[in-house]
Amino acid sequence: MTRNKLYTLLTVLSLSGYAWLVFQLYAEQQNSGIGQVCIFKSVTNLPCPSCGSTRSILEIVQGNLLAALYINPLGFLFVSVLLILPLWIIADLLQKSDSLLKFYHHTEKWISKKPVALVLIVLVLLNWGWNIYKDL
Amino acid sequence: MEAQKVDMFIMSNNKFFESHHIPQIRELLLKADDSKWALVQTLQFQDPTTILIVSLLAGGFGVDRFMIGDTGLGVGKLLTCGGFGVWAIVDWFIIMGATKDKNINKLQQVLY
Numbered sequence: 001m002t003r004n005k006l007y008t009l010l011t012v013l014s015l016s017g018y019a020w021l022v023f024q025l026y027a028e029q030q031n032s033g034i035g036q037v038c039i040f041k042s043v044t045n046l047p048c049p050s051c052g053s054t055r056s057i058l059e060i061v062q063g064n065l066l067a068a069l070y071i072n073p074l075g076f077l078f079v080s081v082l083l084i085l086p087l088w089i090i091a092d093l094l095q096k097s098d099s100l101l102k103f104y105h106h107t108e109k110w111i112s113k114k115p116v117a118l119v120l121i122v123l124v125l126l127n128w129g130w131n132i133y134k135d136l
Numbered sequence: 137m138e139a140q141k142v143d144m145f146i147m148s149n150n151k152f153f154e155s156h157h158i159p160q161i162r163e164l165l166l167k168a169d170d171s172k173w174a175l176v177q178t179l180q181f182q183d184p185t186t187i188l189i190v191s192l193l194a195g196g197f198g199v200d201r202f203m204i205g206d207t208g209l210g211v212g213k214l215l216t217c218g219g220f221g222v223w224a225i226v227d228w229f230i231i232m233g234a235t236k237d238k239n240i241n242k243l244q245q246v247l248y
Contacts, residue, residue: 013212039217049215050217074215108207
């Protein structure tokens with residue numbers, strides 16, 4: 001993964017994330033959503049591990065932290081990533097440094113360690129089970 | 137390395153690499169020392185076709201990316217439900233190329 005490739009990908013991802021959120025906020029005011037977009041849920045009728053994160057983020061934006069936690073705790077992760085990532089990319093581009101790339105490789109190595117990976121897999125599975133139980 | 141050995145390696149492993157990389161691989165191997173031969177032979181490459189099947193079935197959870205060693209992208213795909221399904225579909229078309237890139241990187245790491 002080269003620096004430019006990673007930064008382009010992350011910029012596109014966070015921009016589409018913001019676009020999606022703005023669209024959802026607008027749709028909520030108009031009371032007209034486009035309904036469900038998750039392919040996994042449409043096919044199997046079961047929520048996927050990240051189903052509900054949009055609703056969770058919208059609750060966080062409105063200040064209902066407990067409600068957000070109940071819908072999907074991943075919302076907090078997305079909010080922090082969406083807040084930090086663009087600022088970090090801009091700072092890196094201005095200073096011509098590659099600290100984000102180094103951090104990315106570092107995290108990738110850390111996540112690949114067996115104990116860390118196991119804990120994370122269990123957490124994702126637990127969250128997924130909870131999603132299915134709540135019938136999001 | 138002897139040309140015969142190199143050609144044998146390329147014949148048995150050419151499905152793991154892009155066709156335009158084959159001449160470059162051939163030159164690298166010809167220039168490499170004979171002591172690398174045992175190491176090169178024990179390398180395990182990922183089969184692009186297998187990864188494509190995984191991508192078609194479980195791409196929405198990022199399993200394909202985890203398998204070829206792109207852990208960061210795998211996590212990204214898993215947590216965004218395959219990038220709203222868009223990224224998962226894009227990956228159906230680029231995952232074979234990505235796998236072949238990973239394979240040539242692996243070979244280069246051993247040879248340099």
